[in-house]
Amino acid sequence: MSSPTVAAPRALVAIATDRIDRHGHSAHAAFHGYVRAVAEASGALPLLLPSDAAVLDAGSLAASVDGVLLTGSPSNVDPTRYDAAPPHAGMQLDRDRDAAILPLLPALVAAGVPVLAVCRGFQELNVAYGGTLEPAVHAQPGRLDHREGDHSRPVPRWYDDSHAIHIAPGGRLARIAGVDQAMVNSLHHQGVERLGDGLRVEATAPDGLVEAFSISAAPQFTLAVQWHPEMRIDDSAFCRSIFAAFGEACRERRQQRMRHAAQL
Incomplete structure (x- = not known):
């Protein structure tokens, strides 16, 4: 009898989670869209990363995973994290996630871990590198309204294309996209006020708002x-x-980890 075929291990991608209440229990959650995108479009194995600073350390994480995905969220980064005014009443926060994720990021990047950051994750990465956020982009003169709009629409419609972006020539996103403009959706009310240290603008909206950056x-x-x-x-x-x-970068990272392990 022939042995069953065993698929080659996939790269491991840690997906940031929100800290939520679930039937009176503290829980960690991520939308399935991120899990599915990592599995199907990146070809990697998605693993949920708990938002608990007490159980995480950058060294162990960098030695164990091949990529990190920072997800979007209904919550905002606490403004006190970037020395802004305290949050206004009603601002949805996730201080557990702030405490768990923000300190990890520079160390993970320095260790060579690929990072893809989306929406709140985009804002987290900016703050981790010393940047600041504008809490209400739509209220600023000359800015577009970047919010998702009518909540009575079916949720998939919230993610329809909303505006164009200009992709900076010669950057990482330009190499991925192969074009200098693209259409994107828009579901945020916060945005970059000041870009963090060492971050490179990869794309902007028609109103000049930073829409993508790299390190x-x-x-x-x-x-x-x-x-x-x-x-x-x-x-x-x-x-x-x-x-x-992102998946290709994670596979390269996995190969490097495996070669290093074999040499030990």
């Missing part, structure tokens, strides 16, 4: 996007290509 000094894949490509992997080649490029 200049990082040789590995790093990309943060303000829109939600995970919800358009079925009908947008542009969005799917972002996750495909």
